Amino acid sequence: MSSELLAVLEIAATGSTLLFAALAGLIGLMYLLTASWSGDRRAASIRPDAAALPPGGAPRRPGFDPHDQDEQARRERAVAIAVAMARAELERSPAVEGSPEWRRVHRARLMDRPSARATARRRR
Numbered sequence: 289m290s291s292e293l294l295a296v297l298e299i300a301a302t303g304s305t306l307l308f309a310a311l312a313g314l315i316g317l318m319y320l321l322t323a324s325w326s327g328d329r330r331a332a333s334i335r336p337d338a339a340a341l342p343p344g345g346a347p348r349r350p351g352f353d354p355h356d357q358d359e360q361a362r363r364e365r366a367v368a369i370a371v372a373m374a375r376a377e378l379e380r381s382p383a384v385e386g387s388p389e390w391r392r393v394h395r396a397r398l399m400d401r402p403s404a405r406a407t408a409r410r411r412r
Contacts, residue, residue: 402410
C-alpha cells in the first residue's frame with residue numbers, strides 16, 4: 289500500500305475512535321443524569337413518614353403558614369391564570385381556526401386555479 293493510503297487509514301481510524309469514545313461518553317453522561325437511583329433517593333427524602341404527620345394528616349413545612357398573604361396571593365393568581373386559560377380555549381374564535389368560511393374561500397381559490405394539465409393544453 290502507498291504511504292498516502294496508510295496516512296488516510298490512520299487518520300480515519302483515529303477519527304472514528306475519537307468519535308465513538310465521545311459518543312460513549314455522551315451516552316454514559318445521559319445515563320448518569322437520568323438514572324433512577326438518583327431520583328428515588330430524592331423522592332424518598334421528600335416523602336414524609338406516616339409517624340411524622342400531625343393529627344390532621346397534612347405535613348407541616350417549617351416556616352409555612354397557610355394564612356400567609358403572599359402565599360394566598362400566589363395561589364389566587366395561579367387560579368386566575370388557570371381559569372383565564374380555560375376560558376380562552378373555550379371561547380376561541382371560530383374565524384381563526386377551521387371555520388367553514390375560511391375553508392370555502394380556500395377551496396374556491398383552489399378551484400379557480402388552472403391545473404397543470406389545463407395549462408399544458410392551452411400551450412398546444
